[in-house]
Amino acid sequence: MAIPSNAARLCRLAGRNVSSLPVIRRRAVSLPGRRCYVSTSTGNNVKFRLDEQTAHSSLDLFKKDTGVIYRMLGLDPSHVQDNPERFRDWAVVFGDEKISSGRHYWEVTVKKSQEFRLGVAEALMSREDCVGTNSSSWVFGYAQRKWFAMTNKKIVPVTLVGKPDRVGILLDFEQGLLGLVDAEKPRIIHTIRVQFKAPLCPAFGLWDGELLTHSGLEEPEGLK
Numbered sequence: 001m002a003i004p005s006n007a008a009r010l011c012r013l014a015g016r017n018v019s020s021l022p023v024i025r026r027r028a029v030s031l032p033g034r035r036c037y038v039s040t041s042t043g044n045n046v047k048f049r050l051d052e053q054t055a056h057s058s059l060d061l062f063k064k065d066t067g068v069i070y071r072m073l074g075l076d077p078s079h080v081q082d083n084p085e086r087f088r089d090w091a092v093v094f095g096d097e098k099i100s101s102g103r104h105y106w107e108v109t110v111k112k113s114q115e116f117r118l119g120v121a122e123a124l125m126s127r128e129d130c131v132g133t134n135s136s137s138w139v140f141g142y143a144q145r146k147w148f149a150m151t152n153k154k155i156v157p158v159t160l161v162g163k164p165d166r167v168g169i170l171l172d173f174e175q176g177l178l179g180l181v182d183a184e185k186p187r188i189i190h191t192i193r194v195q196f197k198a199p200l201c202p203a204f205g206l207w208d209g210e211l212l213t214h215s216g217l218e219e220p221e222g223l224k
Helices: 005-014
Strands: 039-041 059-062 067-070 092-094 097-099 103-111 116-122 137-143 146-151 154-158 166-172 177-182 187-193 200-206 210-214
Touching (some): 059 092, 067 200, 116 166, 116 177, 137 187, 137 200, 146 187, 154 187, 200 210
Parallel strands (some): 039 097
Antiparallel strands (some): 059 067, 067 210, 103 166, 103 210, 116 137, 137 146, 146 154
């Protein structure tokens, strides 16, 4: 089924390719060789950092790799170590923890961003794709002052959210549930239902501003 024109425009804007943007040269960055994700989480209260090995060259990590800021010019891609884990065309970064079971909750503080995506993706998802554009990733996005849920390029509008500074993500692997949570209420605003079949990583796309992640949290009471 074709995507409506307004949805297609939203898809292009929120998931735009950043490889064609101008870059500035900084000093070469020496990164360690390819490494495995930290561990595989099978319980609750997953705790993760952002994985620099996956981060696009326009994304800078800070605060001990729990935050990410978008730099339009970014690093010269030729000065960032090439490895199979890294996103080369899309401003995406993964968390460094794989999740293969359990119920988990984390929150994200949004600062000065009008275009971002939050969710999960299969750890082995193609690095040539953007999160939300294939069948291996499930995200909640914000663009053009509107929220949406997205997977495999299918966009579903999410209403009654506004622009909160902090939102939660609830993942139940066995139940096949990914929820966007109003962290202030708290309450689940929208859910994506899917049968997860492979280990997942927290996933983030960012095209301006910055995001700060808060993991290792207890799930708020009252969420179903």
